[in-house]
Amino acid sequence: MTQLLECIVGLGWGDEGKGKIVDEQAVRARSMFPERRAVVVRFQGGPNAGHSLYTRRDGKLQKFVVHAAPSGLASNSDIAIGPSVAFDPEKFLEEIHAARNNLEYNGRILISGRTGILFSYYRELDSWNESKEGSIGTTKSGIGPFYQDTARRVTRITFHDYVSPSFSDRLLEVLYSKEDELRKKEIVTGSLTDYLNQLVAFHEPLRRELKDYEVVLEDVLREAYLNEGRHIIIEGAQGTMLDVDMGSIPEVTSSHLLAPYAFGSLGLPRRAFKVYGVEKVYPTRVGNGILPTLATDSFQDIAELAGEVGATTGRKRRVGYPDWVLSRRAVQLNDCDGIFLTRADVVQDRELRVGVAYRYKNGESGIVVPTDLADIEEPIYHSETYQWHLWDNQVGLANPLEVDGALRGVRMEYVGGRKQLPDGLLRFIEDHERATGCLVVGVSIGPARGETVMLDKK
Numbered sequence: 001m002t003q004l005l006e007c008i009v010g011l012g013w014g015d016e017g018k019g020k021i022v023d024e025q026a027v028r029a030r031s032m033f034p035e036r037r038a039v040v041v042r043f044q045g046g047p048n049a050g051h052s053l054y055t056r057r058d059g060k061l062q063k064f065v066v067h068a069a070p071s072g073l074a075s076n077s078d079i080a081i082g083p084s085v086a087f088d089p090e091k092f093l094e095e096i097h098a099a100r101n102n103l104e105y106n107g108r109i110l111i112s113g114r115t116g117i118l119f120s121y122y123r124e125l126d127s128w129n130e131s132k133e134g135s136i137g138t139t140k141s142g143i144g145p146f147y148q149d150t151a152r153r154v155t156r157i158t159f160h161d162y163v164s165p166s167f168s169d170r171l172l173e174v175l176y177s178k179e180d181e182l183r184k185k186e187i188v189t190g191s192l193t194d195y196l197n198q199l200v201a202f203h204e205p206l207r208r209e210l211k212d213y214e215v216v217l218e219d220v221l222r223e224a225y226l227n228e229g230r231h232i233i234i235e236g237a238q239g240t241m242l243d244v245d246m247g248s249i250p251e252v253t254s255s256h257l258l259a260p261y262a263f264g265s266l267g268l269p270r271r272a273f274k275v276y277g278v279e280k281v282y283p284t285r286v287g288n289g290i291l292p293t294l295a296t297d298s299f300q301d302i303a304e305l306a307g308e309v310g311a312t313t314g315r316k317r318r319v320g321y322p323d324w325v326l327s328r329r330a331v332q333l334n335d336c337d338g339i340f341l342t343r344a345d346v347v348q349d350r351e352l353r354v355g356v357a358y359r360y361k362n363g364e365s366g367i368v369v370p371t372d373l374a375d376i377e378e379p380i381y382h383s384e385t386y387q388w389h390l391w392d393n394q395v396g397l398a399n400p401l402e403v404d405g406a407l408r409g410v411r412m413e414y415v416g417g418r419k420q421l422p423d424g425l426l427r428f429i430e431d432h433e434r435a436t437g438c439l440v441v442g443v444s445i446g447p448a449r450g451e452t453v454m455l456d457k458k
Contacts, residue, residue: 002032002033002036003033004025004028004029004231004232004233005231005233005272005274006025006233006234006273006276007235007236007259007262007263007273007275007276008021008025008234008235008236008278008340009235009239009240009258009262009275009276009277010237010238010240010277011240011277011278011279011326011327011330011331011334011336011339012239012240012279012283012284012285013238013241013284013285013286013289013291014049014237014239014286015239015280015284015286015308015317016279016280016342017278017280017340017342018051018071018235018236018237018278019052019053019066019071020051020052020053020054020342020447020452021278021340021442021444021452022051022070022072022233022235023071023072023075024449024450024452025233026038026071026072026075026077027075027449029077029231030075030077030231036228036230036231037077037107037225037230038072038075038077038231038232038233039072039077039080039221039230039232040070040075040078040079040080040235041070041221041233041234042069042070042079042080042081042085042235042237043084043085043234043235043236043261043262043265043266044082044084044237044256044262044265045085045086045143045236045238045253045255045257046068046085046086046087046088046141046142046146046237046255047067047068047086047088047118048141048143048237048238048253049237050066050067051065051066051071051235053066053071053073054447054448062102064098064103067088067091067095068087068088068091068092068094068095069095069096070235071235073096073103073105074099074103074449076103076104076107077107077233078107078108078109078110079108079109079110080109080111080112080217080220081110081112081115081159082115082217082265082266083114083116083217083265083266084115084255085116086116086118086122086142086146086147086255087111087115087117087118088118089117089162089206089207089210090206092210093206093209109213110213110217111159111210111217112159112215112216112217113159113160113214113215114158114160116146116149116150116158116159117158117159117161117162118141118142118143118146119142119157119199120202121142121178121182121187122142122143122149123140125142125145125181125187126141126142126144126145127140128185128186129144143253143254143255146254147254147255148254149178154177155174155177155178156174157170157174159210160214162203162207162210163207163210163214167200167203167207168196171199171200175188175196176192179192182195217266218266218267218268219267222267226272232268232273234259234262234266234268234273236257236259236262238253238257239257240257240258240329240330240333240334241326241330242257243255243256243333244257246333248289248373249371249372251288251289258333258334259277259334259335259336260334260335274338275334275335275336276337276338276339276441277330277331277334277336277338277339277340278340279330279339279342280341280343281341281343281352282299282302282321282343282347282352283321283322283323283326284303284308284317284318284319285317285320286316286318290373290374291318291320292320292323292325292326292355292373292376292379293320293321293322293355295319299319299321300318300319302347302350305346306343306346321352321354321355321381322352322353322354322355322432323354324354324355324432324435324436325355325358325367325369325379326369327432327435328436328437329369331436331437331438332437337438338438338439338441338442339432339438339439339440340441340442340443340452341429341432341440341442342444344444345390345445345446345451348388348389348390349387349388349389350387351386351387352386353381353382353385354382354385355379355380355381355382356380356381356435357379358370358378358379359376359377359379360376360377361374361375361376361377362375382431386424386428386431387424388421388423388424388425388428389422389424390445417454418456425443429443440455441454443455
């Protein structure tokens with residue numbers, strides 16, 4: 001195969017390790033056919049989501065976190081921003097500058113003219129809403145108010161508007177439409193003209209730097225990449241259980257996270273792509289909301305030992321036991337062709353029980369994920385448990401990245417694929433495949449690039 005076409009999405013509540021998998025697949029794409037560029041495309045969400053990437057530079061590990069930019073920065077891939085993204089120009093350029101300075105990034109940058117702009121007043125509106133009773137625990141990044149304006153249509157400013165000479169006039173139209181809301185929430189307290197001038201002055205240097213990146217993205221992706229045999233990797237932010245329609249309402253985000261939505265929004269054919277879901281061996285969740293298999297025993301200390309905090313907010317994540325009911329549903333919703341399991345290393349030597357069904361509050365039981373997770377009385381666990389051992393002399397789990405100052409890399413004993421894995425992990429994978437109806441194609445045994453065991457088929 002000379003062209004790699006993939007869509008990579010999260011199967012949980014986010015924080016599954018998608019950035020690492022995207023980075024590794026981008027490197028793989030370039031190694032397959034080096035003279036053909038790869039593009040990593042972000043198709044939804046905003047800077048409320050972050051990907052932590054670990055690269056090696058001058059013999060040392062380097063952590064690089066992206067929020068507004070795709071994970072392709074670390075592999076020096078081209079990057080693209082899709083029309084359904086909440087685009088923060090300031091954060092995006094900060095990450096581009098950091099990548100150029102620290103990673104010598106020189107890839108092509110593509111931004112759809114249809115992409116909406118995330119202004120500072122969206123963050124202020126979000127913070128005001130979260131300060132009131134009944135808040136849902138957002139990151140206060142402005143995502144909800146932004147997508148509300150997207151639905152209103154007339155109050156959305158696109159990237160095409162943003163980089164055009166008529167930006168100031170268009171922004172004034174929007175501010176007039178939102179004036180009552182902005183004054184009620186004390187975001188605008190003086191002259192609307194003064195507020196407009198402040199925004200225009202702040203964004204002027206950003207607009208100048210970004211203006212050459214506008215494209216009709218759906219045409220460029222098809223003509224310059226798909227039809228020319230170049231690689232395309234679509235990346236999602238957050239995870240299936242936070243999808244605005246199919247997630248655990250109301251504690252969801254405000255965009256569509258499922259893989260099928262990516263193809264429609266980017267104008268790309270589903271039939272040409274492989275869809276891979278990324279799933280952490282154990283589920284985690286930040287903010288409010290129910291986690292059906294929430295650990296209440298000693299297993300919950302994985303959160304601290306494994307550094308389970310959000311890349312964007314630093315919020316601690318709650319930890320649960322594996323939940324294959326949720327996994328099965330996520331696989332179906334995303335039409336997955338395969339699954340990457342992550343963090344198999346941090347649970348080595350731990351006894352894992354696995355949720356395989358639910359007992360509902362009406363007394364019945366089954367494998368249906370209810371619309372309201374509060375209807376679940378308790379999970380029903382598999383009669384068997386799972387445990388595996390990967391290697392001795394494991395360094396501290398909170399920073400499992402270096403051994404004697406060097407990357408571990410994939411341990412040589414696991415390069416042979418599925419048959420080389422420890423029996424307990426192999427049994428976990430095979431039972432997971434039966435429960436979800438989807439093959440596991442890779443297992444991450446460390447957070448850095450290269451620490452993923454690619455699995456052969458059965």
